[in-house]
Amino acid sequence: MTSEPGNGRTLLEIADLVTPMTIRVAATLGIADHITAGLQTAEQLAAETDTDADALNRVLLHLVGAGILTKDGTGRYGLTGVGEQLRMDDRLHLNGGSGRPPWLDMKTAIGRAELSFVRLLDTVRTGEVAYHRHYGTTFWQDLSDESSWDDELYALAAQQIVFDGDKVAKAYDWGALGDVVDVGGGDGTLLVTLLRAHPGLRGTLVDRAAARASQTIREAGLDDRAQTIVGSFFDLLPRGAGGYILSRVQSDWCDADVRTILGRCAEAAGPGGKVFVVDEFATDEQAQADTATDLRMLVYFGGRERTRAQVRDLAGEAGLSEESIIRVGEWTIMKLTVC
Template sequence: MATFKATAETAAKNLESGRTLRELSDLFTPMAIRVAITLRIAQKIEAGRLTSDMLAADTNTDADILERVLRHLVTVGVLTQNESGQFRLTRIGEDMLVENGKAANPPWLDLETVAGRAELAFTRLLDVVRTGEVAYSAQYGTSFWDDLTRDPSSGTDFDVVMAGGMERRIREIAEAYNWGALESVIDVGGGNGTLLAGLLNAHPTLRGTVLDRHSEPALRTFKDAGLSERATALSGSFLEPLPSGAGGYILSRIQSDWNDADVRTILVHCRAAAGLDGKVIIIDEFASEEGVRCDSEDDLRMLVYYGGKERTLEQVSALAADAGLSVESLRTAADWTVMELVPTRH
């Protein structure tokens, strides 16, 4: 988690590097990099398409305009260009490459994905500060989540990104809590089922269900993992009443994506479905208690994309109390926390 010291050190490094306010605030360099990533310029250069004419032909773009964009990337050290007009990648430019031949972090930097489009909503940050509106919805006339629902491929890309962060922590999450004692769980908003599959593999008596926008991705995950007899998936929304009867209701990386009112609604639905004996379990990385967000960039993304926020344990606990839930236990799983909630006893 971030601390004030870490934030101060970052500011000091910026000062020592001589970076100016203009360099910290320009838009043309980030946009030029995003254009290059969207067009897979790095991959094409690696494949021998070295001139602007060749690159323009491969990307169906204007050669003169593309060269002007690429020359800016030369200026900032992402590319080099020799006297013959051939472009090469610098060490920094190589960061646009990954082993599978796709641009690095394409869902966030590729302007043709829903997450990449969401970055452009930051141009409305002043309106957000003044009005509290959700920038993504104002920019595109629809919510981020509705875009995912309308475009299955974007939803798949988003689920893959979310699962990537989960895969590194599944073993610790599985060991941090006695999941088998719950007998059955519903992973509410569980995406493509990566977390649930990991829990089922670690706890052979556990059964589970993923509930998310579309059931097909999770069903494929369970089939590929040989878990179809113990796992299933349902299409639905946690903003509506949930199926009852499971021993536990998991909310993994959910609470920061929504405003306070929606988080209360989600928790109320989980509590109602869990009944008197069920558990509601939040798995997440929480903001630090020193008043500094665990990741200021992610906090602003939550604000601009969804109207959400990075919350502290205390803030989430307060929302849970509003929903009739009390914190039973807190466990550490890698750099995340497993928060066990139970119905408040009066």
């Protein structure tokens, strides 16, 4: 089998499942961390990870051939530069460098979700969510059932907000709203950031795991200006606030669900009320280029990476019109008004 000129890989090499799965096994077992700690033979690593020495050694040998590990004449394994990225320095680190991405560790929520790609054909044929077909439950139900996975996803979301949260807080006069409802507000990181930047603002956070947000608010010393409510954005929301915020929510859901979520916000805001969608919208070019992220949304949740125009159209169907757009780095604040 020959490669196309300049391509460097055959179709079989591109479609190979062996190497991706051996990398995931190594990530899940913490092989890189154990090697760094001095456990460098297959026997030592197998004893530490409670695995079969022969089977593990065969996995490690494949990773040597893949350029992830090295092996010397005494049978001791080491890490290549690429292999260093499997170390646990920061599991939630997403932007290269050291620290394995969370989707490689099969014990994590994202790592588990990645395995549902084996059901992609079912999704293509039926439109059903691959995760549900593979596990018999939804991604969100699994998070509710497994607290460590829930913690992982909330930590990841908070990490992403921290990067640009201050810019979002300064980009709009949130204080003029008087009070806001952060709908599906996670661990409260964004709401706390807004309250700190606007001393006159009050806030309510609605989330299925509101206890986590309550702790964030309490630790920030903002109990007197914020409250939390255990609830869902598919249900009735507190009415009459100056603004309703949906941050990094829309891509996790199908079109029908996004319409419902936006409709609940519009219903609570009332005629002339304000709804803010704060997100990293894909441009048309980005949507065409970042197909992997879009497929993950499809496979995990039945969601999609949407452009601003696509969200605006769904908002229109939910009784909202776009009033203004504020761009803040990679983020966009879409201000909507209830018609």
